[in-house]
Amino acid sequence: MGTERADTGAGHGASLHRSVLDALGSEITAGTLAPGHGLTLDGIQERFGVSRTVARETMRLLESMGLVVSRRRVGITVQPPGSWHVYDPRVIWWRLAGPGRDTQLRSLTELRIAVEPLAAAAAAREATTSQRERLLELAVEMRALGESGRLEPFMDLDVEMHSLLLRASGNEMFAALTDVVAAVLRGRTQLGLMPHRPVPEALDLHDEVARAVAAGEHEAAETAMRRLLAEVRDAMAPVRPRRR
Amino acid sequence: MGTERADTGAGHGASLHRSVLDALGSEITAGTLAPGHGLTLDGIQERFGVSRTVARETMRLLESMGLVVSRRRVGITVQPPGSWHVYDPRVIWWRLAGPGRDTQLRSLTELRIAVEPLAAAAAAREATTSQRERLLELAVEMRALGESGRLEPFMDLDVEMHSLLLRASGNEMFAALTDVVAAVLRGRTQLGLMPHRPVPEALDLHDEVARAVAAGEHEAAETAMRRLLAEVRDAMAPVRPRRR
DNA sequence: CCCCACCATTGGTAACACCTTTCAGTGAGG
DNA sequence: CCTCACTGAAAGGTGTTACCAATGGTGGGG
Numbered sequence: 001m002g003t004e005r006a007d008t009g010a011g012h013g014a015s016l017h018r019s020v021l022d023a024l025g026s027e028i029t030a031g032t033l034a035p036g037h038g039l040t041l042d043g044i045q046e047r048f049g050v051s052r053t054v055a056r057e058t059m060r061l062l063e064s065m066g067l068v069v070s071r072r073r074v075g076i077t078v079q080p081p082g083s084w085h086v087y088d089p090r091v092i093w094w095r096l097a098g099p100g101r102d103t104q105l106r107s108l109t110e111l112r113i114a115v116e117p118l119a120a121a122a123a124a125r126e127a128t129t130s131q132r133e134r135l136l137e138l139a140v141e142m143r144a145l146g147e148s149g150r151l152e153p154f155m156d157l158d159v160e161m162h163s164l165l166l167r168a169s170g171n172e173m174f175a176a177l178t179d180v181v182a183a184v185l186r187g188r189t190q191l192g193l194m195p196h197r198p199v200p201e202a203l204d205l206h207d208e209v210a211r212a213v214a215a216g217e218h219e220a221a222e223t224a225m226r227r228l229l230a231e232v233r234d235a236m237a238p239v240r241p242r243r244r
Numbered sequence: 245m246g247t248e249r250a251d252t253g254a255g256h257g258a259s260l261h262r263s264v265l266d267a268l269g270s271e272i273t274a275g276t277l278a279p280g281h282g283l284t285l286d287g288i289q290e291r292f293g294v295s296r297t298v299a300r301e302t303m304r305l306l307e308s309m310g311l312v313v314s315r316r317r318v319g320i321t322v323q324p325p326g327s328w329h330v331y332d333p334r335v336i337w338w339r340l341a342g343p344g345r346d347t348q349l350r351s352l353t354e355l356r357i358a359v360e361p362l363a364a365a366a367a368a369r370e371a372t373t374s375q376r377e378r379l380l381e382l383a384v385e386m387r388a389l390g391e392s393g394r395l396e397p398f399m400d401l402d403v404e405m406h407s408l409l410l411r412a413s414g415n416e417m418f419a420a421l422t423d424v425v426a427a428v429l430r431g432r433t434q435l436g437l438m439p440h441r442p443v444p445e446a447l448d449l450h451d452e453v454a455r456a457v458a459a460g461e462h463e464a465a466e467t468a469m470r471r472l473l474a475e476v477r478d479a480m481a482p483v484r485p486r487r488r
Numbered sequence: 489c490c491c492c493a494c495c496a497t498t499g500g501t502a503a504c505a506c507c508t509t510t511c512a513g514t515g516a517g518g
Numbered sequence: 519c520c521t522c523a524c525t526g527a528a529a530g531g532t533g534t535t536a537c538c539a540a541t542g543g544t545g546g547g548g
Contacts, residue, residue: 016533017304040497051534053297056498060261060301061308072498073542086420087331111417114362118354173355176330260500284530295501300531316531317509 020048020058025090028067028078030098035080039068065091089179096187105191108184109236113229115174116162116181120209120225122169124218131168132214135161139210146198151189154198159185161206165213165225188236202231264292264302269334272311272322274342279324283312309335333423340431349435352428353480357473359418360406360425364453364469366413368462375412376458379405383454390442395433398442403429405450409457409469437480446475 024044027033044055059076062068066083070076084091095104127135138161145154162185163178205228212221268288271277288299303320306312310327314320328335339348371379382405389398406429407422432438449472456465 042497053300053533053535056297057301057304059498061304064305064308070498071542072540073496075497081416082419085332086416088329107415107417110362110366110415111359114359114418115355118358122354171351171354172325172330173351174358175326286530297500297502303531314531315509316507317529319530 016050017054017057017061020044020050020054021061021090022094023048024058024062025065025067026094026098028062029084029091029094031100033078035078037078038074039076039078041076067091087180092180092183096183101187101191105184105187106236108180109229109233111177112181112184113226113233115177116165116229117222117225119166119169119171119174120213121218121222122171122174123165124213124216124221126170127168127213131164135164135210136214138164139207142206143203146203149198151198155185155189158206161210165209168213199231202228205231260294261298261301261305264288264294264298265305265334266338267292268302268306269309269311270338270342272306273328273335273338275344277322279322281322282318283320283322285320311335331424333427336424336427340427345431345435349428349431349437350480352424353473353477355421356425356428357470357477359421360409360473361466361469363410363413363415363418364457365462365466366415366418367409368457368460368465370414371412371457375408379408379454380458382408383451386442386450387447390447393441395438395440395442399429399433399438402450405454409453412457432480439479443475443479446472449475 024033024039033039039059041052041055041059044050044058045052048055059068059070062076063070064085065088066079066085068076068078086092086095092104092108095101123131138157142154142157142161145157159182162181166178166181167175169175205224208224209221209228212218212224268277268283277283283303285296285299285303288294288302289296292299303312303314306320307314308329309332310323310329312320312322330336330339336348336352339345367375382401386398386401386405389401403426406425410422410425411419413419449468452468453465453472456462456468
């Protein structure tokens with residue numbers, strides 16, 4: 001359940017430190033290792049049967065993600081969520097895989113609502129010709145797949161479309177969110193939150209976004225994307241029992 | 245043997261691997277070490293006069309930021325900008341310190357335009373009473389400092405206000421951008437992109453945002469913040485937009 | 489109450505065995 | 519003579535162990 005090989009980086013095989021990192025990262029972000037909890041290198045060596053070098057590298061990586069701090073004599077201390085680097089792909093992955101997944105999905109969706117409309121507007125201005133063409137193609141294919149109710153391939157196209165828009169925006173900070181958005185879209189289906197059993201409304205809005213961007217109408221693209229995401233957020237609302 | 249020690253003044257405790265990390269990170273993000281360029285652990289040891297352990301830990305950290313990949317036999321390869329983790333605080337810092345600083349400021353500002361209006365709206369709903377009070381205080385102090393033309397302390401308050409709003413939004417993804425926004429605001433003054441005296445318009449808009457959030461009027465807060473940021477973007481325009 | 493000594497724990501160095509991947513060299517076949 | 523497949527050596531990261539240095543929390547002594 002938790003540690004299904006988080007291949008977040010450029011994927012090489014399972015190096016030793018990566019599996020240890022995955023285990024500890026998951027536990028910290030899941031709250032199993034509570035903030036303030038102390039670790040030691042010896043403890044890590046012992047627990048995972050690895051050498052000091054591997055334990056140290058793992059610890060450095062955890063530290064660079066803000067999950068722990070390491071101080072002499074006192075050891076390694078788990079940090080509270082506030083200091084986690086929540087834009088780190090691995091952190092996002094762990095949190096989506098653990099409990100609090102719906103909380104995470106919710107805040108990520110809010111981020112999407114903030115970013116994607118502007119990204120769509122920028123894409124309408126900046127996209128290359130081939131990107132615009134691909135966008136229109138995608139809209140057509142999505143409609144076909146959506147109406148025939150094939151959810152998985154539909155999701156793939158959905159991911160591709162949003163990624164394309166983010167990349168075409170010409171803003172590297174937007175483009176860097178493609179993985180996040182992909183994770184949200186995939187996580188949403190996995191969680192069974194998949195709101196649109198491709199509702200016609202969503203299909204129409206995707207179509208509208210694609211057309212507007214392709215035609216360079218940035219205002220239309222922005223508002224269409226905004227409405228699309230409002231749809232997404234509303235469809236997600238029902239699963240809200242959790243308040244902190 | 246050029247054993248150099250590079251401390252780019254980034255404050256934290258000057259541990260050995262950190263200074264090496266800083267040096268290499270800066271060079272890669274600055275483009276001095278071009279994508280595709282090859283490094284070796286031996287080379288790093290030699291150049292910085294550090295042990296293999298330190299070289300390895302540095303390399304792991306660079307890899308976790310997407311700046312390099314490490315493969316057996318082939319060595320360490322510098323990655324193109326597209327795979328950098330541009331939300332990592334250190335990457336942002338390096339890029340703001342190096343060339344392409346204005347490009348970076350521009351894309352970060354666009355990100356602010358996307359996020360901060362929604363953050364303000366959320367803050368209007370979610371902020372605690374003391375946060376609302378502090379916001380009003382800040383607006384008053386900012387006006388005083390702004391009208392007397394004291395740029396540095398004005399900037400500090402500016403940073404505090406935007407940080408407060410992001411944290412008060414209740415969305416961890418927004419809150420995690422406080423460092424980014426702080427870096428942008430500070431970078432903007434350093435770059436001389438700020439008018440020597442805050443324009444009255446900006447002061448009024450800060451005031452308006454503060455009042456709206458404090459009063460819980462989320463729509464007013466959102467539009468006020470949007471106008472504030474539009475002002476920021478326009479004030480920034482004069483610097484030549486460089487296209488890559 | 490303050491100061492100092494102790495020692496647990498990370499920080500850093502060194503030397504080593506191992507495994508994977510690349511690449512050059514070699515030979516056979518066309 | 520050219521091409522291609524095989525082969526083996528070397529390059530370079532991966533992982534292990536042992537050891538010393540620095541540091542800061544803790545507790546004991548004044």
